[in-house]
Amino acid sequence: MSGAAETKDDRLQVRLSAEAKTVLQLAANYRHKTVSQFVLTTALAEAEKVIRENEAVSLSAADWKVFYDALSNPPAPNAALRKAFAKYQKTVG
Structure with a gap:
């Protein structure tokens, strides 16, 4: 207050x-x-x-490492993600 x-x-x-x-x-x-x-x-x-x-989300040290690694080294986009992104670009502009 x-x-x-x-x-x-x-x-x-x-x-x-x-x-x-x-x-x-x-x-x-x-x-x-x-x-x-x-x-x-x-x-x-x-x-x-x-x-x-x-x-709030609380993570153990091990879970935090997995999460951080996924953010730092994301996998390459697959076909479904590329298709979704193309659809998004077409819709948004």
Whole structure:
């Protein structure tokens, strides 16, 4: 989040039980935040974690070597690739 100059135009409403609200309030108090601040910062941190887990690729050292070698020394194009590239050039321009 970028800071004080950021405008906050969107709103998110959540229905929850009294027990859930009490738990959130207690946790927010421990962090010296409002419930809204606590929920937003916690939800954003979890959202970023989920995005990283689904968009980042981790490779072992052996897999990285295979991947790097394939990028550094690609095989010669076969007939199907040449045909696809010719079709692409014809379509795109």
